[in-house]
Amino acid sequence: MKPIWWPGEQHELFTEWAITQGIIINGVSPARFVGRGLGMIATRKIEKDSILISVPHSAMLTPSKIPSSFTSLFPADTPTHALYAAYLTHTPTTTDPWRNTWPTITDFASSMPMLWPSSFLSLLPPSISGLWSTIPASLPQGKQQHDHSHQHLLSQQEARLTRDWEIVKRVLPSMDWEKFKYHWIIVNTRSFFYLMPGQDMPEDRYDAMALVPVADYFNHSDEACNVKFDGERYVFRAAKDYEEGEEIYMSYGPHPNDFLFTEYGFYLEENVSETLCLDDIIFRDLNPSMIEELEFHKYDGNYQLTADGVCYRTEVAAGLTYMRLQEWQDYVLGYSTQGVDKKKSEAVIRRWIHTYLKEADATIDRLEDLNPDKPEHQGMVRMLLKRWWQIRILCDTAMQAVSANQ
């Protein structure tokens, strides 16, 4: 009898194929997990430090695996992501055992915000959408747009996809957009950091990527197995003892939930890297000369809110709202021992957090009023509601922490 986590025949066939490619699979198997698609399960007790999976370089999809007859069609500076997506789209094969294990576009449609209908955009967290319903949409005149790398994640992702598609379309005009987009998402959600020993980091970190069969079953968690690539093999080792039936995770990086939501179509219940970005709120609260002052001292943007309170950059920005300029400059440059007025800073920071809380309450109300017919839209509403409640709770916890810290 098959275990309840049995992944399905195509995954068994793929595992057999993987072994013929020199991939070592040791005490683990792909398995089905509710809400996570496929993942990796321990099929027996596993001891800390033992090898779980070892994938030879020869089995990986790296740029050198793409025939030069294909690569040479593209400009030399073509992003690796674009090249992989184009190659996978150009060489469709329904008999490839590896590709038969990948999620379908329908699997992605319900979880990846980039595939959601535009009517859902304003319901996404502002770090993802760049949109707020309770504060002015655009910055008042005279205020510049700031570095958005910590927020507006969806438009950044769309810009990468559009850039890649523009390049590919010029070289292969008959390529199908929908198929390209699907493979682009496959690469986005399943690639691994890849740099040969001694190789320089490319200018764009995203170019250092490869696809690694079998290892791409690992789901993400803070409690992760150990991963090492030595140029010959990608090796995954147990970071602790595992019981039979336990899911084994790897880490995709120290990402906050809004980043995971945008890039991978899921977020964690508990996330040690969880943070919210206060930039939009703070920039709208400051006048142009204050923003200029923050820029001059390199304290403009990247204002982080965590359950423990706010980061130092946010405290510096808060000080500027009530201190005399000379006093604030002396504090920032370390010339004064006086520091900030804790009570005044607390009031400003609490006001900023309260703005986020109001946004969460307003969006939760809107989501609760929605009654979509389509089951996939109902799933999106559930996913959004859960995320907004996480945001609300984080704001509440941070508010208490800010008061306790002062």
Ligand SMILES: C[S@@+](CC[C@H](N)C(=O)[O-])C[C@H]1O[C@@H](n2cnc3c(N)ncnc32)[C@H](O)[C@@H]1O
């Ligand atoms: C590298 S793949 C992992 C295998 C994938 N679950 C599958 O079914 O093929 C990455 C994708 O797995 C899912 N995922 C990863 N970690 C997850 C987690 N902790 N909870 C829910 N889904 C997760 C997301 O859909 C993500 O885009």
